[in-house]
Amino acid sequence: HTDCIMVVGANPTSAHPVTGAKIKQFAMKHNNLIVIDPRKTELAKYAKYHLALRPGTNVAVLNMMMYYILEEGLQNQAFVDSRTEGFAAFAKEIRAIDLDELEAISGVNRMLVRRAAIAYATAPNAMSFHGLGVTEHSQGTFAVMQIADLALLTGNIGRKGVGVNPLRGQNNVQGAADMGVQPHQGAGYLDVNLAENIDLYQKFYGVELPKKEGLKTPHMFDAALAGKLKALWIIGEDVVQTDPNTRKIIKALEKTDLVIVQELFLTETAKYADVVLPGVSFLEKSGTFTNGERRVQRVQKVVEPIGNAKPDGQIIVDIMNKMGYAQAPYAPDTMLEEISQVVPFFAGITWQGLGKNGLQWPVTKDGQDTKILHAETFKRGKGYFEFHPFAETEELEANAKDYPFILTTNRDLEHYNCGAMTRRTHNVEINTEDVLWINPVDAASKGIKDGMMVCVESPRGKVDIKAFITEGVKLGILSTTFHFPDIMVNNLTSDVMDSEAFCPEYKVVAVRIRKARKGMMVTRD
Incomplete structure (x- = not known):
């Protein structure tokens, strides 16, 4: 149904291979793919327009795209007038x-940029996909809003073949957010700072709730270091x-009185735990995953847990029982029954009703799901245009003079995040180490040859890593993964966060490089 696809800050052939394969097939058939990414990713090779921007400048490029859409008069004015507000002030900016x-x-x-903008705006149906290369920036939230602005500006919302599609960083990020795994929201995205929402939860659960929101992950570590x-x-x-500024994270854990880690394996974090609770893998428990298209899917146990390991839900229930809040044993059907009474868009979801292919929320009480969102209206009524100018990241403003290269981090197909699971499979025979992508001109200027060990240093620390010389990155840009703990790439990353969501800025790290003096990892306090 789509005529143009724009992929911003995502490498789906590696991180989301099923989606990535479909996008590649589209590009080969239709030759109308836009890729906005600093690296020459697999999809960039198939793109008609590859906007190889400097890491951290998504906001600048997206504003340029919208400028050309307005300059060419390609906005869908009928959609803008009937479905949105704030356009006049936005367009002026x-x-x-x-x-x-x-x-x-x-x-x-x-x-x-102009050609890409025209391609997106003139396509009968255009859709976008964005990933962590958008969100893991100091202006990540604003870039997501701009991608939504592009869809509003061109009327690419609310029908088949269009829309804004986030490629979530992990397989159940959507489901976790739906269930309120954020300090400022409860299950169903209800704001816990509003008295009526607190009252709703208190009446349902029969307990008194805190009257203020909690901390997000980076603030937890700051609080730990402050003794709070x-x-x-x-x-x-x-x-x-996997969190930025590894040495800081370790110091925070060491300063925390009680660290409990619930895990499959003895990870780098579990080594700092006072108590390790053995959890189980997705094959050993039943529950649901919710993907990026809001599809709630059943995941059913196929093997029994090993030893004392238990499903995460059961571990939490056991702790609640120990703390005096009586709970029945964890079961996916009764869990969904509870959720359906609290989360409005889960009202009609039952374990049996999910069937083989799941349902897309919101699901009405009679079990009807929603294939396409925003067909006639938005949650807030009308879509809202909000302009945000480009602002340089604090990381470069403070450090670029002494650390002139920009390091951006990413993932490979064979490994998932820290590799705690994938490094225990035969995948490790295919992809055996983290390597550093370096442009040939940069490598030559530093006397670095392919396969040579390189010392990469940031204001936080330094690591030694093997060079991979490639034209996949532009001059001044470096790229690597963080799958292997013997490198610990996050010794380099910073405390800079998105200004709104507090997501760490993994994608822009100021560093300098030289040939390594020895082939081993080095860190500093």
Whole structure:
């Protein structure tokens, strides 16, 4: 149904291979793929328009795209007038941007941006996909809003073949968010700062709730270092290997009185735990995953847990029982029954009703799901245009002079995040180590040859890593993965976060490089 696909800050052939394969097939058939990414990814090779921007400049490039759509008069004015608000003020700001400045900042030729913008705006149906290369920036939230603005501007919302599609970083991020795994929201995205929502939860659960929101992950570690956080329960996340500024994370864990880690394996984080609770894999428990198209799918146990390991839900139930809040044993059918009474868009979801292919929320009480969102209206009524100018990241403003290269991190097909699971499979025979992508000109200027060990240093620390010389990155840009704990790439990454969502800025790290003195990892306090 779609005529044009735009992929922003995502490498789906590696991180989302099923979706990536479909996008590649589309590109080969229709030759109308736009890729906005600093690296020459697999999909970039198939793109008609590859906007190889400098990491951290998504906002600059997207504003340029919207400038050209307005300049060419390609906005869907009927959609804008009937379905949106705030357009006049937004358009005034967009038309006033400095193209010379944004072209220089982003490193993308303005005529290439113009051609891509026209391709997106003139396609009968255009859709976008975005990933962590959008969100893991200091302006990540604003870039997501701009992608939505592009869809509003061109009327690419609310029908088949169009829309804004987030490629979530992990397989149940959507489901976790739906269930309120955020400090400022409860299950169903209800704001816990509003008295009526607190009252709803209190009446249903029969307990008094806190009257203020909790902390997000980076703020937890800051609180621990300040002596204000006494206990931390980490479920299924290796923060030592995957969170930014590794040495800071370790110090925070060491300063926390009680660290509980619930895990499949003895990860780098579990080594710092006071208590390790053995969880189970997806093959050993039943429940649901919700994917990026809001599809709630059954996941059914096929093997029994090993030893004392238990499903995460049962571990939480056991702790609640120990703490005096009586709970029945965990079961997916009764869990969904509870959720359906609390989360409005789960009202008609039952374990049996999910069937083989699942249902897309919102699901009405009679079991009817929703294939396409926003066909006639938005949650807030009308879509809202909000302009955000480009702002340089604090990481480069503070450190670029002494650390002139930009390192961006990513994932490979064979490994998932820290590799705690995939490194225990035969995948490790295919992909055996993290390597550093370096442009040939940069490598030559530093006397670095392919396969040579390179010392990469940031204001936080340094690591030694093998060079991979490639034209897949532009001059001044470096790229690597963080799958292997013997490298610990996140010794380099910073505390800079998205200004709104507090997502760490993994994609822009100021570093300098040289030939390594020895072939081993080096860190510093």
